[in-house]
Amino acid sequence: MSAAHALPRHLADAVPTGLLVDGEWRPAAGGATFAVEDPATGQVLAEVADAGPADGLDALAAAHAAQPAWRTVAPRERAELLRAVFETLVARTEDLAALITAEGGKPIAESRAEVAYAAEFVRWYSEQAVRINGLTRTAPSGTNRQIVLRRPVGPAFLITPWNFPIAMITRKVAPALAAGCAVVVKPSELTPLTTGVFAEIVRAELERRELPTGVVNVVPTSAAGALTEPLLADPRLRKLSFTGSTEVGRVLLRGAAQNVLRTSMELGGNAPFLVFDDADVPAAVEGAVAAKMRNSGQTCVAANRFLVHERVAAEFTAGLTEAFGRLVVGPGADPATTVGPLIEERAAARVAEVVQQAVDGGARVTVGGDRPSGPGSFYRPTVLTGVDPGARAVREEIFGPVAPVVTFGSEDEGLDLANSTDFGLVAYAYTRDVDRAFRVAERVDAGMVGLNRGMVSDASAPFGGVKQSGIGREGGEAGIEEYLESVYVAL
Numbered sequence: 001m002s003a004a005h006a007l008p009r010h011l012a013d014a015v016p017t018g019l020l021v022d023g024e025w026r027p028a029a030g031g032a033t034f035a036v037e038d039p040a041t042g043q044v045l046a047e048v049a050d051a052g053p054a055d056g057l058d059a060l061a062a063a064h065a066a067q068p069a070w071r072t073v074a075p076r077e078r079a080e081l082l083r084a085v086f087e088t089l090v091a092r093t094e095d096l097a098a099l100i101t102a103e104g105g106k107p108i109a110e111s112r113a114e115v116a117y118a119a120e121f122v123r124w125y126s127e128q129a130v131r132i133n134g135l136t137r138t139a140p141s142g143t144n145r146q147i148v149l150r151r152p153v154g155p156a157f158l159i160t161p162w163n164f165p166i167a168m169i170t171r172k173v174a175p176a177l178a179a180g181c182a183v184v185v186k187p188s189e190l191t192p193l194t195t196g197v198f199a200e201i202v203r204a205e206l207e208r209r210e211l212p213t214g215v216v217n218v219v220p221t222s223a224a225g226a227l228t229e230p231l232l233a234d235p236r237l238r239k240l241s242f243t244g245s246t247e248v249g250r251v252l253l254r255g256a257a258q259n260v261l262r263t264s265m266e267l268g269g270n271a272p273f274l275v276f277d278d279a280d281v282p283a284a285v286e287g288a289v290a291a292k293m294r295n296s297g298q299t300c301v302a303a304n305r306f307l308v309h310e311r312v313a314a315e316f317t318a319g320l321t322e323a324f325g326r327l328v329v330g331p332g333a334d335p336a337t338t339v340g341p342l343i344e345e346r347a348a349a350r351v352a353e354v355v356q357q358a359v360d361g362g363a364r365v366t367v368g369g370d371r372p373s374g375p376g377s378f379y380r381p382t383v384l385t386g387v388d389p390g391a392r393a394v395r396e397e398i399f400g401p402v403a404p405v406v407t408f409g410s411e412d413e414g415l416d417l418a419n420s421t422d423f424g425l426v427a428y429a430y431t432r433d434v435d436r437a438f439r440v441a442e443r444v445d446a447g448m449v450g451l452n453r454g455m456v457s458d459a460s461a462p463f464g465g466v467k468q469s470g471i472g473r474e475g476g477e478a479g480i481e482e483y484l485e486s487v488y489v490a491l
């Protein structure tokens with residue numbers, strides 16, 4: 001099966017639109033398909049096979065069957081497979097970026113950056129595959145040795161969101177394969193095309209090297225819950241790794257409890273962006289644009305609440321208003337665009353509602369505050385001042401190009417505001433005082449802290465949250481641990 005409709009011919013021919021089960025692309029068992037749309041135009045890009053519960057179980061059976069062979073493949077061979085995939089991803093950057101923009105709406109420059117970021121996970125875990133270390137020591141009593149062996153946890157089910165259609169996949173698939181786990185991937189129903197190309201790159205490389213092709217299986221579906229339930233109930237599955245909303249994460253954790261699965265949860269955020277009165281304010285404005293506007297504000301690490309000391313609030317707000325006013329809203333494929341559409345109409349309508357609720361509660365719009373006319377799910381970059389700390393814009397993950405500014409008077413008050421949320425993925429802080437910077441890093445409830453920076457993500461660093469933002473870490477040395485068990489041997 002291959003894609004049709006509004007994709008350029010050369011891309012349409014390269015995009016598999018079936019299910020990948022046991023090394024073969026095939027239609028869904030019932031023959032069903034679902035449509036993937038371009039959020040900039042609403043046009044259908046392709047029809048993709050719609051996996052049902054039986055297809056999901058076939059994919060798990062294939063991963064389970066491939067698992068014993070895969071775990072015995074030499075670490076060096078696993079590393080070299082990943083290295084080859086990394087090189088192909090880099091070589092295919094333009095095709096992959098065009099697809100990310102087509103199905104996800106991102107400005108093309110951001111899509112290219114996503115491919116580079118995604119490829120880095122593959123390179124990093126190609127390097128880690130040969131560095132899986134156990135432990136050996138003499139027991140404190142001196143009576144015996146303690147040896148800790150490491151082994152793959154087993155078949156893993158990987159569920160990913162739409163906001164980074166390839167990076168969220170490689171962040172899971174690369175460490176899983178490096179550790180020796182076979183996988184079933186369920187991409188977001190909104191962005192399955194990029195996943196298809198990635199999966200074909202891995203499948204072809206496995207085949208070329210005569211390695212088991214059933215190691216990577218992909219099941220796009222329009223009915224995620226129905227496909228997932230039987231997998232979580234099946235004892236052949238040993239690991240669940242999820243990136244998405246906290247709400248869905250909670251449902252999956254309940255499902256994973258049945259067979260006591262190993263779980264990794266990368267969930268929602270509500271990142272505070274603190275600007276203290278000793279900050280370099282122009283640098284904070286620049287960092288704020290980076291932390292807020294990537295993917296039109298649709299990232300889990302998007303700065304959600306701008307907590308600004310009252311002495312610098314006017315300068316910061318004026319700078320942010322001007323910077324947002326300069327951004328160019330449009331289709332991601334236009335190289336002049338800096339802010340693309342939101343993922344779907346529903347998302348744009350929700351952002352409009354959140355802004356309206358803040359305005360009704362007394363907030364003032366200094367720039368934006370509306371949707372441009374014409375097709376596509378666009379929303380204009382917006383700054384809100386005088387926002388009530390109880391407003392939805394402050395309490396909820398906005399997931400759109402809207403920056404609510406709330407002021408504070410002391411460091412303690414700023415930190416209390418920052419921590420007054422159930423989430424704890426990332427926090428940003430701007431200050432020139434190094435002692436204060438460390439106090440913030442030590443006291444803020446977050447798994448990651450950006451100090452005088454609006455970007456923290458790096459394939460070689462442990463990414464993840466505290467509180468309801470998740471369990472476990474992806475990236476860095478920690479990421480592969482999520483796919484390994486320890487076996488203690490006393491001798």
Ligand code: NAD
Nearest residue numbers: 160161162187188224225228244245248266267268269300
């Ligand atoms: P979502 O939770 O709606 O969907 C995520 C994935 O879960 C999709 O593949 C979806 O099909 C699937 N899903 C939905 N219901 C399911 C069910 N009942 N059973 C199994 N799978 C189900 O999230 P989204 O809208 O795709 O992504 C946005 C969310 O993801 C935001 O909250 C964002 O913060 C979060 N996110 C977190 C990280 C992180 O690393 N912490 C990274 C990116 C996105």
